[in-house]
Amino acid sequence: YYEVTMQSLGYLLHSYPEKGNEIKNDILALIEKNKSREFLNYKNVDWIKQVPVMKNDQAGFNYITSNYITLGQYYDADTTISFILERPNPESLKLSDLWSISYVGLLDKNGSEEIKNDLKIQLIDLVVPKMIQNKIQNKDLIISADGILQQIPFQWLLSELSVNSIKYIPGFSFMDSAPEKENSSITSYTYNFPLE
Numbered sequence: 525y526y527e528v529t530m531q532s533l534g535y536l537l538h539s540y541p542e543k544g545n546e547i548k549n550d551i552l553a554l555i556e557k558n559k560s561r562e563f564l565n566y567k568n569v570d571w572i573k574q575v576p577v578m579k580n581d582q583a584g585f586n587y588i589t590s591n592y593i594t595l596g597q598y599y600d601a602d603t604t605i606s607f608i609l610e611r612p613n614p615e616s617l618k619l620s621d622l623w624s625i626s627y628v629g630l631l632d633k634n635g636s637e638e639i640k641n642d643l644k645i646q647l648i649d650l651v652v653p654k655m656i657q658n659k660i661q662n663k664d665l666i667i668s669a670d671g672i673l674q675q676i677p678f679q680w681l682l683s684e685l686s687v688n689s690i691k692y693i694p695g696f697s698f699m700d701s702a703p704e705k706e707n708s709s710i711t712s713y714t715y716n717f718p719l720e
Contacts, residue, residue: 664687
């Protein structure tokens with residue numbers, strides 16, 4: 525059901541992007557319920573039913589991946605944008621391939637800086653759609669990544685976009701939740717990365 529739902533919502537977003545606002549809470553529910561499933565044994569999660577409320581100096585990214593598709597949502601104080609991450613055309617690299625090549629390139633001290641920068645730009649444009657890139661300028665980002673996106677260091681990826689800081693959370697349902705119970709066997713960490 526999960527794969528079918530992801531495919532259906534992805535198809536809808538791809539074919540009718542103007543309908544994204546009508547299904548934003550459906551996408552949010554899919555993202556949050558599937559991300560929270562692994563925490564349910566340890567924490568009583570009250571899934572959010574409306575998109576998260578951000579302060580004026582904040583923005584958020586919420587991603588969910590399946591075997592075939594990745595969906596994302598962007599939040600700020602007055603905007604919600606749902607989007608699909610996919611190959612723009614058959615000649616383009618998949619997200620996982622693009623990250624693998626970029627990672628190897630980062631480790632290669634003798635590699636071409638021009639090629640490294642080109643790969644980084646392709647990766648940015650795939651993970652953060654161009655229509656959103658100017659919206660995150662001078663904001664504190666809250667990111668809930670999933671799948672391959674958990675391997676990508678957003679502080680490196682977004683270093684050219686004038687982002688104030690980056691905070692990683694497991695899901696937006698956890699954003700304002702109380703600390704874990706003492707007898708819980710799960711530990712959660714939130715990292716703030718200042719980008720100065």
